[in-house]
Amino acid sequence: MNPILIRFAIFIFVSSIFVGGLLAVQQFPQVREFDFWKAVFYKNPYPEKPPQPIIFPHNIHVKNLGIDCRFCHYYVEKSKYAGVPSVSECMGCHKYVESVKDRPEIKKLFQYYEEGKNIPWVKVHNLPDFVRFTHRMHINAGLDCSNCHGDVSSMDTVHRVAPLSMDWCLSCHRQSQASTECQVCHY
Ligand code: HEC
Ligand code: HEC
Ligand code: HEC
Numbered sequence: 001m002n003p004i005l006i007r008f009a010i011f012i013f014v015s016s017i018f019v020g021g022l023l024a025v026q027q028f029p030q031v032r033e034f035d036f037w038k039a040v041f042y043k044n045p046y047p048e049k050p051p052q053p054i055i056f057p058h059n060i061h062v063k064n065l066g067i068d069c070r071f072c073h074y075y076v077e078k079s080k081y082a083g084v085p086s087v088s089e090c091m092g093c094h095k096y097v098e099s100v101k102d103r104p105e106i107k108k109l110f111q112y113y114e115e116g117k118n119i120p121w122v123k124v125h126n127l128p129d130f131v132r133f134t135h136r137m138h139i140n141a142g143l144d145c146s147n148c149h150g151d152v153s154s155m156d157t158v159h160r161v162a163p164l165s166m167d168w169c170l171s172c173h174r175q176s177q178a179s180t181e182c183q184v185c186h187y
């Protein structure tokens, strides 16, 4: 074959990969900043039940004491983050709760309080940054916490029950006729 023709063929081949790559990146701007480790591990970057600094029993507080989810996660309808209560909010009760004052987990709580430190809770749910999720429209659409978080009221330490994958979001969106357009969930 003519060597010039071969060179031309190679040139076309290489430049089409380059142009194709550019087009692909433009279509999915959210993957432009490529982080290898994040790409490998973001699907399961933590155990479903990560070790926590204090073993916080949801079952005791919700089921036995009857405290409402929103008493502690009060931003759930108002902001992007549901929020976790601060040490002083725990202390609002635990200063006066004699029955468990000497338990090791409560001693840790007092220690954080006396040192003026926040409890470094480990996130159980954590979507990648390129996904847009807010609680508000889901709650307003009539969903219950348990639709996505399972029966937290009987968990000792919270664990994740949903995969938080795109398929998981999409299959409920299809069922409930919510939007499945890319830009609804991706910036
Ligand atoms: C449609 C599914 C869905 C429903 C319903 C839902 N959540 Fe969530 N929740 C999520 C997802 C997804 C995350 C992870 C968000 C992230 O990483 O940005 C999350 C995160 C959280 C967090 C972690 C802190 C934070 O804000 O990131 C708390 C606490 C929480 N939810 C509490 C609740 C409570 C309480 C309710 C009920 C009032 C509720 N959720 C209802 C899906 C849901
Ligand atoms: C509305 C009051 C209230 C709030 C707020 C509250 N607790 Fe409690 N908590 C209690 C009561 C009451 C008990 C004990 C129930 C019993 O006697 O079995 C308890 C039990 C516990 C226990 C179990 C102790 C054991 O070993 O049996 C832990 C751990 C705990 N709380 C941590 C926390 C943390 C951390 C916070 C803040 C995020 C918090 N609590 C917020 C009232 C509260
Ligand atoms: C007394 C306060 C309190 C009440 C009531 C409470 N929570 Fe929590 N919740 C916490 C604390 C503290 C954490 C962080 C510790 C942990 O993750 O184990 C937490 C963590 C969570 C998480 C995991 C957050 C993450 O890191 O992704 C979810 C989901 C959650 N709560 C849902 C609920 C639901 C649903 C209810 C009602 C059935 C509820 N909570 C009631 C204090 C509370």
Ligand code: HEC
Pocket (backbone or CB within 6 Å): 127, 131, 132, 133, 134, 137, 138, 140, 141, 143, 147, 148, 164, 165, 168, 169, 170, 172, 173, 176, 178, 179, 184, 185
């Ligand atoms: C259990 C069902 C369910 C799951 C799971 C769910 N959603 Fe939704 N979502 C809904 C419903 C229902 C609506 C529609 C609310 C409306 O139109 O009033 C909605 C609405 C939304 C909206 C707003 C759409 C708009 O038109 O503005 C976004 C963004 C969204 N969801 C993101 C997510 C993401 C991201 C996930 C996964 C991490 C997810 N959702 C998982 C049921 C779900």
Ligand code: HEC
Pocket (backbone or CB within 6 Å): 028, 031, 042, 043, 127, 128, 131, 164, 165, 166, 169, 170, 173, 179, 180, 181, 182, 183, 184, 185, 186
């Ligand atoms: C209802 C919300 C939702 C919609 C609609 C949605 N995505 Fe996603 N997407 C997600 C979530 C959540 C993740 C993160 C998945 C994970 O962490 O495993 C994701 C991840 C991705 C990724 C990263 C790679 C991967 O596959 O895990 C790409 C690329 C992507 N989405 C493209 C799209 C395109 C293209 C569309 C439109 C056809 C779309 N998404 C529509 C929620 C959504």
